[in-house]
Amino acid sequence: MFRKISSVHLFSGKALDDLKHVRQEEVAVLAHALANAGSKVVNLAQLLNLCTVNALGRVMVGRRVFGDGSGGDDRKADEFKSMVLEMMVLAGVFNIGDFISSLEWLDLQGVASKMKKLHKRFDDFLTAIVEDHKKKMSSGRADQHVDMLTTLLSLKEDADGEGAKLNDTEIKALLLDMFTAGTDTSSSTVEWALAELIRHPQMLARVQKSWTNSWAETGS
Template identity: 70%
Template sequence: MTFLPLVLYTSVALLLLYVLLNLRTPRSNRRLPPGPTPWPIVGNLPHLGKMPHHALAAMADKYGPLMHLRFGVVDVVVAASASVAAQFLKVHDANFASRPPNSGAKHLAYDYQDLVFAPYGPKWRMLRKICSVHLFSNKALDDFRHVREEEVAVLTRALAGAGGSTVALGQLLNVCTTNALARVMLGRRVFGDGSGGGDRKADEFKEMVVEMMVLAGEFNIGDFIPALDWLDLQGVTKKMKNLHLRFDSFLNEILEDHKNGGDIITSGNVDLLTTLISLKDDADGEGGKLSDIEIKALLLNLFTAGTDTSSSTVEWAMAELIRYPQLMQKALLQKRLFYTVIKGFLHGFGTV
């Protein structure tokens, strides 16, 4: 028997076994919102079509702002209005704080060890506290303001030095945001002098981040029909594992360099990684100690969430300003007015 028929027969047998077990298992008496009748095995997945947001909007018109769908064997409750969503995200947020299991969290996010996918509990609260205090607090933003200003200055010098030549703005912006974040997190740049000129590592890192974004949003049939997960029919799991190995190598190098180099301090400010490494030995409250895997998982979150998103936003904004010159002129006038007001304020303040 060749491999393909064996796979097909095994898949059919597993699906039939699942259906039989599902029929024999008594249904829960839970009250569920209304929704379209699911198909056997695949549930409501076919109802989503090629434009799921349009399909969900149409279903919300028919069934109301709170709907029940079944994706494969996974029950899904859809909040299709702001008021209903607020019940989940604000009023009862503690009950829905944990994210559902998925292949991305398992294969990319160190098996749920990061801040994004870790289950709600002491460890997650510890990771959030670390980020809130050392990255997102007003004090942290003020302490590292000079880092952002210096990296933006490097970017503007690189653009000015190009003269009338064509520049890869997206790549330069990515280098700027990544180096600014790296100096806060690691105490040093990760991409050369920050000019971004022909930096192969910078190009590779941006490709990895973009691939991470794509794979994180990729539909994987195994997430919804577990009996098919082992087949990896779309090859998504294989891609995730390969990308994870590349990111893990990148993060291992950073971690080892930091350990060997000792505590790196940027202008008197202790970087985040030094703080994280210190928590390996000293427990911080209810969350306990941090492992190397948890440190790498958190760094992965911050690098992927804080680099390409920021640079892409600026890149698209610049593209829109180029498309609409009148908006560019308006922005320049507002900038000149702002600096005129600030200059006058500072002059008046200095003469008081």
């Protein structure tokens, strides 16, 4: 059911085309932040993370999750990134309880305890977003753009056309999957690509030339 909803409302060709302007606008914000930095040292990893989270946030919940990296929301952005990284680490850690079931209840390494605390932090973060969205929808202040969360909330009583229902826990689980799977991985990949381009100036020049030619042809 979730796969069907996501493929239709988020990953279809039409959805990607309709949301192209979101990606372009967030990349423009990133470029503006880098240009304003001038000769100052910038935390590129943080700016890329802000870009990907905000682009996904606008698609998923209809608004930017964080600021533009100018300083006001840096703490929140760092906290969110740390939550994502902590979840990845905990998901891959060697846990004795997974192999010796009789010791699982002891939680010798504290993995279960850490996961519960992390779940609480994520749940608070997502609950605030969902509740704020509900208020905007009920008051008629929701944005004209129909985001994924609006779609999910509107499908709560009939998610698949056959009477299947969605609850807030399932909606938050889907949002969590999207945010964790689509933010740090994407920003890290772009960070790696930029690092490689800087290491190979000739390739960077080719990319710049290609982008210039593309911009001249399309005007965007």
